[in-house]
Amino acid sequence: MTTDFHEHEFTIRLHDTDAAGLLFFGHLFRHAHDAFEAFMDMIGFPVDLMIRDGRMLLPLTHAEADYRRPLRHGDSVRVRVSVLEIRRRSFAIGYRFIDHLGEVAATARTVHVEVSADIAPVMDLSESLRLALSAYLADDAHTS
Amino acid sequence: MTTDFHEHEFTIRLHDTDAAGLLFFGHLFRHAHDAFEAFMDMIGFPVDLMIRDGRMLLPLTHAEADYRRPLRHGDSVRVRVSVLEIRRRSFAIGYRFIDHLGEVAATARTVHVEVSADIAPVMDLSESLRLALSAYLADDAHTS
Amino acid sequence: MTTDFHEHEFTIRLHDTDAAGLLFFGHLFRHAHDAFEAFMDMIGFPVDLMIRDGRMLLPLTHAEADYRRPLRHGDSVRVRVSVLEIRRRSFAIGYRFIDHLGEVAATARTVHVEVSADIAPVMDLSESLRLALSAYLADDAHTS
Amino acid sequence: MTTDFHEHEFTIRLHDTDAAGLLFFGHLFRHAHDAFEAFMDMIGFPVDLMIRDGRMLLPLTHAEADYRRPLRHGDSVRVRVSVLEIRRRSFAIGYRFIDHLGEVAATARTVHVEVSADIAPVMDLSESLRLALSAYLADDAHTS
Numbered sequence: 162m163t164t165d166f167h168e169h170e171f172t173i174r175l176h177d178t179d180a181a182g183l184l185f186f187g188h189l190f191r192h193a194h195d196a197f198e199a200f201m202d203m204i205g206f207p208v209d210l211m212i213r214d215g216r217m218l219l220p221l222t223h224a225e226a227d228y229r230r231p232l233r234h235g236d237s238v239r240v241r242v243s244v245l246e247i248r249r250r251s252f253a254i255g256y257r258f259i260d261h262l263g264e265v266a267a268t269a270r271t272v273h274v275e276v277s278a279d280i281a282p283v284m285d286l287s288e289s290l291r292l293a294l295s296a297y298l299a300d301d302a303h304t305s
Numbered sequence: 306m307t308t309d310f311h312e313h314e315f316t317i318r319l320h321d322t323d324a325a326g327l328l329f330f331g332h333l334f335r336h337a338h339d340a341f342e343a344f345m346d347m348i349g350f351p352v353d354l355m356i357r358d359g360r361m362l363l364p365l366t367h368a369e370a371d372y373r374r375p376l377r378h379g380d381s382v383r384v385r386v387s388v389l390e391i392r393r394r395s396f397a398i399g400y401r402f403i404d405h406l407g408e409v410a411a412t413a414r415t416v417h418v419e420v421s422a423d424i425a426p427v428m429d430l431s432e433s434l435r436l437a438l439s440a441y442l443a444d445d446a447h448t449s
Numbered sequence: 450m451t452t453d454f455h456e457h458e459f460t461i462r463l464h465d466t467d468a469a470g471l472l473f474f475g476h477l478f479r480h481a482h483d484a485f486e487a488f489m490d491m492i493g494f495p496v497d498l499m500i501r502d503g504r505m506l507l508p509l510t511h512a513e514a515d516y517r518r519p520l521r522h523g524d525s526v527r528v529r530v531s532v533l534e535i536r537r538r539s540f541a542i543g544y545r546f547i548d549h550l551g552e553v554a555a556t557a558r559t560v561h562v563e564v565s566a567d568i569a570p571v572m573d574l575s576e577s578l579r580l581a582l583s584a585y586l587a588d589d590a591h592t593s
Numbered sequence: 594m595t596t597d598f599h600e601h602e603f604t605i606r607l608h609d610t611d612a613a614g615l616l617f618f619g620h621l622f623r624h625a626h627d628a629f630e631a632f633m634d635m636i637g638f639p640v641d642l643m644i645r646d647g648r649m650l651l652p653l654t655h656a657e658a659d660y661r662r663p664l665r666h667g668d669s670v671r672v673r674v675s676v677l678e679i680r681r682r683s684f685a686i687g688y689r690f691i692d693h694l695g696e697v698a699a700t701a702r703t704v705h706v707e708v709s710a711d712i713a714p715v716m717d718l719s720e721s722l723r724l725a726l727s728a729y730l731a732d733d734a735h736t737s
Contacts, residue, residue, distance in 0.1 A: 223657070372512075
């Protein structure tokens with residue numbers, strides 16, 4: 162599939178760094194979620210409207226990141242978003258953080274479950290959401 | 306008045322600092338609001354319940370801070386909270402950040418206006434809130 | 450002067466909001482500083498290089514903001530940066546946050562002092578910095 | 594072993610929450626690192642001094658969290674820190690976030706590698722650090 166990722170860019174700003182001079186690890190998740198929101202906007206499921214309407218919420222049940230290369234103040238970073246897995250009532254999003262040398266500086270993964278307005282898990286992912294996510298499923302991923 | 310301040314303590318942690326090795330200025334406001342919430346808990350107006358109930362909200366209309374001495378990673382800081390001013394429909398809270406040497410490292414001020422659940426400004430501060438705040442009014446402050 | 454501002458754009462993302470559903474006031478300063486860094490990049494004084502080199506630092510001595518209109522999750526915001534004042538050893542930067550309706554949702558101001566690598570205040574702003582800032586001085590501002 | 598954890602407490606404050614009314618997932622890592630720093634203070638390896646001295650740094654190579662129960666604005670949370678694993682040149686720290694009902698609301702894990710001042714990985718963890726960590730190794734953990 163040709164369109165297996167969405168790309169989001171940002172610069173490491175002063176508040177992203179800490180006294181050790183590099184990105185504070187926890188802030189990577191803030192940038193991952195920015196990329197997630199931009200991705201969801203693109204596929205027609207804007208997170209802000211979903212929360213405001215309260216019909217469908219996608220809370221995280223898991224988040225993780227691997228840090229491979231230091232990210233410094235001023236570095237430009239591109240985030241490549243892809244859908245790693247689609248399960249019955251949850252899905253996993255992958256993030257690759259590419260530094261200005263084209264190297265993967267970090268990767269991250271978030272798992273989201275669909276819940277209804279009363280925070281009860283749904284039986285199955287909404288069909289429209291499943292369809293929208295499927296178009297960005299990574300080639301080596303699998304649905305269930 | 307003997308009880309003109311409430312004290313809140315915290316330590317400058319890694320995520321508070323930036324690549325220059327000191328507290329990132331914007332994070333001072335996060336700590337100020339932590340102290341504000343602890344103060345509001347103490348005087349019987351917990352911010353979390355107020356937001357959940359939606360009866361009364363106290364959004365900020367102004368915030369400011371002066372930075373006098375550097376705050377470094379690992380520093381212990383005490384925040385002294387006082388009520389600087391009570392006006393017809395708003396009030397100002399003052400914060401003094403005292404470092405481990407007993408010096409004032411920074412000061413801050415936030416102005417809050419009372420609004421009803423539909424975000425319309427109220428005519429007058431709730432009488433119970435005015436009373437609760439008054440007990441912590443700084444000696445040199447004045448109401449209107 | 451025609452070029453009295455630099456414009457920076459961002460979207461209010463989930464982590465910018467709080468349980469009251471609006472931008473958490475303290476995060477406005479993070480966005481202001483992002484705009485400041487983009488501005489400093491543009492005028493040839495990138496903050497990341499200045500910190501790395503340690504020759505010249507521009508710590509804040511003051512920050513303030515006024516909140517006029519609510520900023521909600523998903524809102525697009527443009528930040529207009531201008532130089533408000535140039536003094537002997539310090540300068541003030543102004544920020545106007547324009548919402549998607551073209552209204553000023555918030556304003557902010559930061560005051561920066563130039564210090565040398567050993568954190569001692571300099572006698573005078575570097576001439577090159579003074580010159581670079583001057584080109585963006587707001588029409589109604591004044592130097593000293 | 595009786596002392597297999599260190600406990601750290603905090604309250605979910607307004608800036609921890611997002612428009613969905615719950616803890617923003619990324620902020621859990623900020624609290625985890627606060628607990629890590631308090632733990633390292635206790636065992637005699639204060640992170641702030643280590644960064645200032647630059648002799649030994651402990652950057653993260655991995656971080657992950659599982660979210661089990663919602664954490665709301667105003668909730669008191671206790672964090673239990675333990676050492677999950679000690680390897681040749683890295684170690685893993687575990688965090689259990691206990692809510693006011695005594696339930697585990699979230700768990701997290703961070704992996705740290707020891708590097709020298711020039712950011713080169715060391716051959717082996719410092720013996721003094723290995724010893725200090727060992728005293729807090731969870732009963733079901735293992736060294737290598």
